[in-house]
Amino acid sequence: MKRQTLFLNMFSAMLDALGPSRWWPADSPFEMAVGAILTQNTNWGNVERAIANLRQAGVLAPRSLFALPDDALAELIRPAGYFRLKARRLKNLLAFVNGELDGDIAALGREDMAVARQRLLAVSGVGPETADSILLYGLGMPSFVADAYTARISSRHGLLPEEAGYDELRELFMDALPRDVSLYNEFHALLVRVGNGWCRPRAPRCETCPLAGFFP
DNA sequence: TGCCAGGCCGGGT
């Protein structure tokens, strides 16, 4: 079977079983980017609390958030964990957005995607997954997000060895699939949902997984 | 109770 067909069938199997995800839950590209930093190695429920705190404090905008002292910002995002570290990372991103993009992160979306990706990666605290999330979900660019779930599900199904690196994994999906923003969006969202629900690190529930028996 | 969560950086080999 053609590899693209295999991947699209995998997508359909998850979509049929779970329905559309309607990701990313954010009101603006800026809020999305903030969420991308806050959710690093962290449960989304904790991130929601942190974002609610920022909104409540009226600082969910590039200038006002940057104006907050580090320790005040850290206190507001405490529920998201790693809060001192993430306060610094947010400040790094904000310095870039305010200083180089005139406070408008959406301006990045009008650049060449590889250039936009490199500029995001140059911000300390923005790694490949965070950058790709912002490109895809925040800016609507076709950059596939290859996170820990993608790696786990892929290796369990023998698509790649477990030790495969981030870029290798991303290229596997991007080479196999058409460059389509909506497809990448929903595909990654479904992988996360399968990873949270069935493809667990220690206790996989493979019997009832939407991908059970899908791969040869 | 321990495991897990939509990673990344910096320093050491």
Added chain:
DNA sequence: ACCCGGCATGGC
């Protein structure tokens, strides 16, 4: 070029 310790809260 890899490997590892550190970072931290909250749900199950």
